[in-house]
Amino acid sequence: MGSFAPTIASQLNIKVSQVQAVLDLFGEAATIPFIARYRKDKTGGLDEVQIQQIEEASKFLKTFTERKDFIEKAITEQGKMTDELQKKLYNATTLAHSKIFTCLTSLSVKQKHKQPKKMDWSHFQLQC
Numbered sequence: 001m002g003s004f005a006p007t008i009a010s011q012l013n014i015k016v017s018q019v020q021a022v023l024d025l026f027g028e029a030a031t032i033p034f035i036a037r038y039r040k041d042k043t044g045g046l047d048e049v050q051i052q053q054i055e056e057a058s059k060f061l062k063t064f065t066e067r068k069d070f071i072e073k074a075i076t077e078q079g080k081m082t083d084e085l086q087k088k089l090y091n092a093t094t095l096a097h098s099k100i101f102t103c104l105t106s107l108s109v110k111q112k113h114k115q116p117k118k119m120d121w122s123h124f125q126l127q128c
Helices: 002-012 016-027 032-038 048-077 083-091
Strands: none
Touching: 002 016, 002 048, 016 032, 016 048, 032 048, 048 083
């Protein structure tokens, strides 16, 4: 989670050190109210709303990264990964930003244990 600190700080317009402190406290199983009330010295005085925004952004980025990794792996295993597709997938920053996430819904968790179908990616246009 710590690697997301610069991204979250930029999105929320707060210091990276504040975000990192909050993420570290979450790693120690601290709650939002506890952090807001008793760890102001570590967070630079962030309030509960800001701390919750950090938590939500961190969860989103973690899920988003895992999803991108899964999609990249699925396409690579099928031998359909191109340099251009790899670059666009790497640069995708939101679920809506990349149509790839909706196009690959057929590669859901239920298919993880099956041999993936060979899909024709030649018609696929990724628009960022």
